Amino acid sequence: MKTGKLLLFFVAGGLFGSGLAVSGMTDPARVLGFLDVFGAWDPALLFVMAGAVAVYGLGMLAVRRFDSGSLKLPTAASSPIDRRLVIGAAIFGLGWGLGGFCPGPALANLGALRVEALLFVPAMAIGMRLAQRFFGADS
Amino acid sequence: MDHYTLLNPLIGGILIGLASLLATVLSGKIPGISGVFGRLLVPATPDPPSRRSGATGKTWRAVFLLGLIGGAALSFALWQSAALFRPMRPLGVMAIAGLLVGFGTRLGGGCTSGHGVCGVAMGAKDSVVATLIFIASAMVTVFIYNRVSL
Numbered sequence: 001m002k003t004g005k006l007l008l009f010f011v012a013g014g015l016f017g018s019g020l021a022v023s024g025m026t027d028p029a030r031v032l033g034f035l036d037v038f039g040a041w042d043p044a045l046l047f048v049m050a051g052a053v054a055v056y057g058l059g060m061l062a063v064r065r066f067d068s069g070s071l072k073l074p075t076a077a078s079s080p081i082d083r084r085l086v087i088g089a090a091i092f093g094l095g096w097g098l099g100g101f102c103p104g105p106a107l108a109n110l111g112a113l114r115v116e117a118l119l120f121v122p123a124m125a126i127g128m129r130l131a132q133r134f135f136g137a138d139s
Numbered sequence: 140m141d142h143y144t145l146l147n148p149l150i151g152g153i154l155i156g157l158a159s160l161l162a163t164v165l166s167g168k169i170p171g172i173s174g175v176f177g178r179l180l181v182p183a184t185p186d187p188p189s190r191r192s193g194a195t196g197k198t199w200r201a202v203f204l205l206g207l208i209g210g211a212a213l214s215f216a217l218w219q220s221a222a223l224f225r226p227m228r229p230l231g232v233m234a235i236a237g238l239l240v241g242f243g244t245r246l247g248g249g250c251t252s253g254h255g256v257c258g259v260a261m262g263a264k265d266s267v268v269a270t271l272i273f274i275a276s277a278m279v280t281v282f283i284y285n286r287v288s289l
Contacts, residue, residue, distance in 0.1 A: 005199075012170075021218075048155065049152065092247055109224070127238040
């Protein structure tokens with residue numbers, strides 16, 4: 001791949017990591033505050049999702065509208081809603097509620113060498129390998 | 140931005156949306172973090188010959204995630220509000236949580252970014268269902284954890 005394109009991937013990653021940090025989503029207390037609906041509920045995560053979904057959704061509409069066919073874009077087609085999806089999402093939610101980390105914020109906290117991330121990320125890699133080994137890499 | 144207001148999550152969300160959009164256009168794939176990370180752990184599958192950009196497996200994924208870590212590190216250094224980190228769980232719980240997050244995201248085909256942001260924004264039914272399930276599951280988990288550990 002051309003260096004210029006890789007540089008753009010680095011920029012995209014940088015924007016992503018900065019967005020996670022600026023939004024406060026790298027702070028597990030804030031994420032768990034959103035998930036604690038019966039406690040002192042923190043709406044911040046909802047604002048993050050709203051901002052990201054709006055920009056991505058409108059952006060993809062615009063990109064598709066102006067694409068002359070030179071871009072290869074992912075389809076919006078849904079995969080089947082099967083047992084694998086439902087059980088996988090439920091297990092992910094269990095881990096997310098236990099730790100207050102989802103994959104992005106866990107990786108972002110490697111940028112501060114936080115011990116929670118240094119522990120969580122390798123454990124996450126092991127969990128992924130187990131799923132891939134016994135249930136195959138997903139589509 | 141040293142003081143956290145609800146503008147922070149809004150601006151952060153917009154940045155995440157822009158980043159995902161850029162990575163989608165560059166890669167032609169949904170750049171969910173669990174998917175990008177997970178595919179670094181298995182042998183690279185070369186793109187079909189129809190795709191000429193030469194965007195093979197691992198390099199862009201590794202660069203994208205290194206950018207993510209770097210962008211976060213820079214933001215932690217620049218803004219106090221971004222650097223705030225309040226650990227809530229013992230390290231043993233964090234390790235178990237990591238295992239479950241890794242296993243669940245690869246089984247369910249995505250996490251908060253791939254399903255929650257990209258999939259939901261495109262109106263993909265599976266992503267909407269997955270997102271509702273993992274948020275509900277996480278809320279129930281927090282509810283129970285807070286009552287058991289009090």
